[in-house]
Amino acid sequence: MSAPTLEVRGLSTHFFTRAGVVKAVENVSFTVGRGKVMGLVGESGSGKTVTGFSVIGLVDPPGRIVSGEILFKGRNLVGMPEQELRDLRGNRIAMIFQDPMMTLNPVLRVDTQMIETVQAHQKVDRETARQRARDTLGMVGIPSPDERLKSYPHQFSGGMRQRVAIAIALLHQPDLIVADEPTTALDVTIQGQILAEVQKLAATTGTSLIWITHDLSVVAGLADDIAVMYAGRIVEQGPVEQVLDAPFHPYTHGLIGSVPSRNKRGVPLRQIPGMTPSLLSLPPGCAFRARCERPIDACGDMPELTERAPGRFARCCNPHLEAVA
Amino acid sequence: MALYLLRRIMQSGFVLVAMSLLVFIGVYAVGDPIEILISPDADQEEKERAIRALGLDLPLWQQYLVFVSRALQGDLGRSFVFNEPAIQLILQRMPATLELAFGSMIIAIIIGLPLGLYAGLRPDTWGSKTIMAGSILGFSLPTFWVGLMLIMIFAVQLGWLPSTGRGDTAVLFGIPWSFLTIDGLSHILMPAFNLALFKISLVIRLTRAGVRETMLMDYVKFARAKGLSPTRVTFVHVFKNILIPVVTVLGLELGGTIAFSVVTETVFAWPGMGKLIIDSINVLDRPVIVAYLLMIVVMFIVINLIVDIVYTLLDPRVRLESKGT
Numbered sequence: 264m265s266a267p268t269l270e271v272r273g274l275s276t277h278f279f280t281r282a283g284v285v286k287a288v289e290n291v292s293f294t295v296g297r298g299k300v301m302g303l304v305g306e307s308g309s310g311k312t313v314t315g316f317s318v319i320g321l322v323d324p325p326g327r328i329v330s331g332e333i334l335f336k337g338r339n340l341v342g343m344p345e346q347e348l349r350d351l352r353g354n355r356i357a358m359i360f361q362d363p364m365m366t367l368n369p370v371l372r373v374d375t376q377m378i379e380t381v382q383a384h385q386k387v388d389r390e391t392a393r394q395r396a397r398d399t400l401g402m403v404g405i406p407s408p409d410e411r412l413k414s415y416p417h418q419f420s421g422g423m424r425q426r427v428a429i430a431i432a433l434l435h436q437p438d439l440i441v442a443d444e445p446t447t448a449l450d451v452t453i454q455g456q457i458l459a460e461v462q463k464l465a466a467t468t469g470t471s472l473i474w475i476t477h478d479l480s481v482v483a484g485l486a487d488d489i490a491v492m493y494a495g496r497i498v499e500q501g502p503v504e505q506v507l508d509a510p511f512h513p514y515t516h517g518l519i520g521s522v523p524s525r526n527k528r529g530v531p532l533r534q535i536p537g538m539t540p541s542l543l544s545l546p547p548g549c550a551f552r553a554r555c556e557r558p559i560d561a562c563g564d565m566p567e568l569t570e571r572a573p574g575r576f577a578r579c580c581n582p583h584l585e586a587v588a
Numbered sequence: 589m590a591l592y593l594l595r596r597i598m599q600s601g602f603v604l605v606a607m608s609l610l611v612f613i614g615v616y617a618v619g620d621p622i623e624i625l626i627s628p629d630a631d632q633e634e635k636e637r638a639i640r641a642l643g644l645d646l647p648l649w650q651q652y653l654v655f656v657s658r659a660l661q662g663d664l665g666r667s668f669v670f671n672e673p674a675i676q677l678i679l680q681r682m683p684a685t686l687e688l689a690f691g692s693m694i695i696a697i698i699i700g701l702p703l704g705l706y707a708g709l710r711p712d713t714w715g716s717k718t719i720m721a722g723s724i725l726g727f728s729l730p731t732f733w734v735g736l737m738l739i740m741i742f743a744v745q746l747g748w749l750p751s752t753g754r755g756d757t758a759v760l761f762g763i764p765w766s767f768l769t770i771d772g773l774s775h776i777l778m779p780a781f782n783l784a785l786f787k788i789s790l791v792i793r794l795t796r797a798g799v800r801e802t803m804l805m806d807y808v809k810f811a812r813a814k815g816l817s818p819t820r821v822t823f824v825h826v827f828k829n830i831l832i833p834v835v836t837v838l839g840l841e842l843g844g845t846i847a848f849s850v851v852t853e854t855v856f857a858w859p860g861m862g863k864l865i866i867d868s869i870n871v872l873d874r875p876v877i878v879a880y881l882l883m884i885v886v887m888f889i890v891i892n893l894i895v896d897i898v899y900t901l902l903d904p905r906v907r908l909e910s911k912g913t
Binding site: 319321349352353354357358360362364365366367368369371372376378379382383410415417428430478488 | 590765805806807809811812814815816817824825827829834902903904905
């Protein structure tokens with residue numbers, strides 16, 4: 264059996280700020296198999312974006328990966344020389360950002376931004392690079408790519424810009440794409456189109472995906488596995504249908520409960536009380552304890568991520584096990 | 589574009605008319621040149637003749653109309669003192685001032701941009717802190733004092749550079765220029781550096797602020813995620829974005845330097861326009877003052893227009909249009 268595309272083991276990324284050490288990512292482990300989609304879910308500030316940046320090696324100071332391993336096709340990315348990392352970036356591992364309005368450089372033409380990506384990793388002449396760029400634009404559903412190559416980013420709509428960004432990520436047919444909320448800034452119909460597009464591309468090229476989002480409905484249709492993050496740690500992990508059908512962790516439970524849906528008309532929406540704690544001053548024990556609807560005494564100690572059912576992990580002292588039992 | 593230019597030219601016409609009125613009235617209010625120009629021994633008849641000859645017997649509004657009708661034929665009046673056309677007096681001295689102003693501008697860019705770039709990219713190093721402290725000195729030290737110090741050190745103590753005058757000149761387009769000869773260049777170096785000092789500081793600060801702001805943008809992170817080299821990220825993605833504020837400010841500075849480099853020209857006995865305008869104000873040589881100020885207005889209008897056109901080259905989002913979008 265070949266190594267999975269990505270295996271993250273015990274990753275901790277901390278930010279050393281003046282106010283103290285922010286443990287943005289703490290002891291996170293997950294595996295993404297070839298052609299699989301892994302959904303990384305959590306609220307703002309839960310550490311999901313920092314996890315993504317850690318994987319691609321773009322954690323900026325004062326942040327630093329303090330421990331753990333990131334095995335990409337068996338090679339550890341942590342501590343890898345910058346030059347080797349740069350060879351992987353945009354080539355074998357690509358990233359798509361949240362806000363398509365901000366990811367393309369406003370003063371450079373689309374062709375410049377695409378050709379430079381091709382030429383950064385392959386010694387090809389401009390014309391070959393341009394043809395590759397054009398073909399990839401066509402592949403992500405941009406009409407008349409030849410003309411569009413000559414345009415500037417501001418001449419595209421938000422959805423089209425995100426397609427360009429996706430095309431740039433796909434230029435080298437990477438093994439892994441880290442997608443950081445790529446559909447959050449788009450309206451719903453465009454969101455649907457992009458999701459379908461990405462799903463199709465991942466399936467045909469065998470590209471693995473880490474799909475970072477706070478939107479459970481996106482993950483439901485797209486991901487194979489899901490990891491729910493809270494305050495820098497994974498609190499629940501497992502195959503997506505099982506986790507969404509019968510979540511173990513009260514936090515996942517709360518997240519699913521707060522998704523508005525049609526069959527609850529007239530009934531007040533459920534919400535998780537309180538807000539995410541500051542990562543600077545995490546209380547000891549379970550970070551979710553203060554907002555949990557079923558805390559017990561044991562929550563005063565940080566619970567371990569334990570396998571509660573085959574392939575399903577939860578970090579909770581008092582999980583919702585009734586559903587599966 | 590053509591429409592835009594046409595509108596700009598019309599607007600400039602209005603500015604010129606308003607400015608000429610202001611200048612004319614202002615100069616009239618400053619004092620009576622007759623008292624200075626005619627010897628106190630002259631009798632009443634001689635005095636009246638002189639007044640009539642200079643056209644000063646007419647009421648102000650008639651004087652203005654005479655001035656305007658002549659100006660439209662390209663005649664801005666004759667100097668009371670030199671009895672030469674005012675415009676010719678100014679044009680004779682313009683090359684000296686122009687080469688000084690452009691020389692200082694080039695020095696400011698050559699020194700300021702790299703230092704600002706360095707200070708922006710490595711804000712916490714000792715080098716950057718020294719650069720920033722130095723830029724405060726550049727802002728606050730008075731020009732005349734720096735000029736005197738430069739002469740003290742490089743002309744008097746070390747004897748490396750000449751302290752006054754333009755030195756040898758060579759003729760290009762029928763105009764004598766200093767920068768075409770080695771001797772002339774050695775003469776221009778000190779005054780140009782003196783004028784450049786303030787601008788260097790300005791460019792350093794603008795560049796640094798721009799770099800620090802741009803480095804945080806998503807498109808810079810995205811460029812790095814594409815696997816581009818740091819050199820390409822800095823000099824293509826960041827650099828092009830910071831040029832707009834630098835071009836704006838340098839454009840205005842250039843106008844200011846050409847018009848008002850009086851102090852430096854005086855310290856280094858540089859035979860430019862600044863010296864001329866000060867002398868003319870002293871003897872209330874009205875035609876020269878008016879012609880000079882109008883020329884300066886025209887120059888600022890032209891510089892601003894050039895800056896606007898440069899914008900469109902730097903930033904594709906800027907379009908020169910007659911109506912705002």
